[in-house]
Amino acid sequence: MMSYAEWGNALYSGKKSYQIIKNRRIFLTTGLVLVLIAIIGVAIFGVNPSIDFKGGTDFTVTNTQNNPPQQPAYDALKAAGVTENPKVFQMGTNGLRVQTSQLATEKETQIQSELAKAYKVNVKNVSKGSVGPSWGASVSRQAAIGLVVFLAMVSLLLMAYFRTWTMAVSALFALMHDLMITIGAFAFTQVEVTPATIIGLLTILGYSLYDTVVVFDKIRENTKDMMNQSRSTYDELANLSINQTMVRSINTSITAILPVSAILFLGSVLLGASTLRDISMPLFIGMIVGTFSSIFIATPLLTIIRNHSQSIKNHNAKVETARQKALEQGSATLNPDGTVSTKPVVNAAPVQPGHHLGQAAQPKRKKKKN
Numbered sequence: 001m002m003s004y005a006e007w008g009n010a011l012y013s014g015k016k017s018y019q020i021i022k023n024r025r026i027f028l029t030t031g032l033v034l035v036l037i038a039i040i041g042v043a044i045f046g047v048n049p050s051i052d053f054k055g056g057t058d059f060t061v062t063n064t065q066n067n068p069p070q071q072p073a074y075d076a077l078k079a080a081g082v083t084e085n086p087k088v089f090q091m092g093t094n095g096l097r098v099q100t101s102q103l104a105t106e107k108e109t110q111i112q113s114e115l116a117k118a119y120k121v122n123v124k125n126v127s128k129g130s131v132g133p134s135w136g137a138s139v140s141r142q143a144a145i146g147l148v149v150f151l152a153m154v155s156l157l158l159m160a161y162f163r164t165w166t167m168a169v170s171a172l173f174a175l176m177h178d179l180m181i182t183i184g185a186f187a188f189t190q191v192e193v194t195p196a197t198i199i200g201l202l203t204i205l206g207y208s209l210y211d212t213v214v215v216f217d218k219i220r221e222n223t224k225d226m227m228n229q230s231r232s233t234y235d236e237l238a239n240l241s242i243n244q245t246m247v248r249s250i251n252t253s254i255t256a257i258l259p260v261s262a263i264l265f266l267g268s269v270l271l272g273a274s275t276l277r278d279i280s281m282p283l284f285i286g287m288i289v290g291t292f293s294s295i296f297i298a299t300p301l302l303t304i305i306r307n308h309s310q311s312i313k314n315h316n317a318k319v320e321t322a323r324q325k326a327l328e329q330g331s332a333t334l335n336p337d338g339t340v341s342t343k344p345v346v347n348a349a350p351v352q353p354g355h356h357l358g359q360a361a362q363p364k365r366k367k368k369k370n
Helices: 004-013 025-044 071-079 103-121 133-162 165-189 194-223 234-270 274-296 296-308 310-329
Strands: 057-061 085-088 095-100 127-129 332-334 341-342
Touching: 004 234, 025 165, 025 274, 025 296, 057 103, 071 095, 071 103, 095 103, 103 127, 133 165, 133 194, 165 194, 165 274, 165 296, 194 234, 194 274, 194 296, 194 310, 234 274, 234 332, 274 296
Parallel strands: none
Antiparallel strands: 057 095, 057 127, 085 095, 332 341
């Protein structure tokens, strides 16, 4: 069994290869199914926006007993005359966060007293803050504008860098794939979407884009002089590029996911810090999905688009003609998987035992000038 380093070297040299482009329809279908499930989740459950987006009142209770129960908070709000179903979150080991819709000042003061009484703390340990609906709408609008501007700038950057629209379209499709699946995860789990979540989403889009650009850059390098040879098609060179960058993508993902997973599971789950979860959860999901899309979505889609080009069609036909000719001449063999391997051609004169060309055939030394 080969080591991880040997496996990476075998992938880079082409001695070992995974037929990702050959099975691209399977991977693209899988990606589309995941996106469809995410859309269904958003349509049925919707996302759970925080008061920063929809407005409301936020109460924070501190210095309570360890791991305080949430039911007293519901009872306190009910005693204050709040009929709606509030949101209650644990903060650390001795704190709670309670969110309601927009309330009158008198009602907020009453709720503060009821929460202090319920958890047996001083009223000073119950803080409150309000976000108006107009400010929440402004935050939502700015988040949407930020996302649109990000995607527009990415499109222009990719078209300028790669000098082709095909790679820009493929990369944007992969970005939307990552974005929709991540939002779908928030819809199914009903984890609150906060401004920190938006920051996390934009971060994972940048991460996914970076990983995709690395693969596309390798494709551009391998296909630079593609038209001058008749050994490999565009699909085969793209598949080689994916295999050559696969180990790098895996290594980058692991080193990025490990600290994020530590923040998510240790910080938010064990310590109950919801703020850490708001930003670490989109990073954790997005990095996994982004690694998948850069390998199994972006490049397969790119090959489908590029194969509609007439120049690529002509080149593939030229490669196929050269292979058929090599098979007929016996200078190539057909592999079990349907690929063709070219036999090495060695041109060497027969060796004649005892034959010597003489001193005249030996290289002459140049005389040194005095």
